Amino acid sequence: MWFDSWCQQGPIISVVSRRLIGQAGYIHSDLVCDILASESWSWPADWCDRFPILNSIHNPTLCDMPDCVIWKTRECNVSDFSVHASWDSIRPHRDIVPWYHVVWFSQCIPRHSFILWLLIGEKLKTQDMLKNWEINPSISLLCPLCKLVPDSHNHLFFDCVFPRAVL
Ligand SMILES: [Zn+2]
Incomplete structure (x- = not known):
């Protein structure tokens, strides 16, 4: 009761x-x-x-x-219990983004897709993100590749001279 x-x-x-x-x-x-x-x-x-x-x-x-x-889904429908149904009920739901197929596709390499997914969401732990965590100021926040400017998403993938030289 x-x-x-x-x-x-x-x-x-x-x-x-x-x-x-x-x-x-x-x-x-x-x-x-x-x-x-x-x-x-x-x-x-x-x-x-x-x-x-x-x-x-x-x-x-x-x-x-x-x-x-009984198992009741997020939409209050009664269904058989399954791990898929339980995960789908508790996970955050967001709108499907139009670029999802660029990241996730049948022959993708999961590790690469995951990193690209973090990059698009600007969730990689670049040094500009670490700066917000108030880390020790004596630690250098310069790009580890070129050591010229602070590391960031844009710098790492578009501005840094080192990746350009590799391409
Ligand atoms: Zn750099």
């Missing part, structure tokens, strides 16, 4: 504290059918005033079937 997400409002324990549950005479192993008395909830009347969300919990239809665990 208290710890499972059997209603849309989530686990009751996220609203009512363990102490209040105990003070009301309930035990932590109560089932929903233990608290549902003749089509209404048997919890103390003042709980509905203190926790208005409890008023929005609809009475479930009880049957004699045993409980089962």
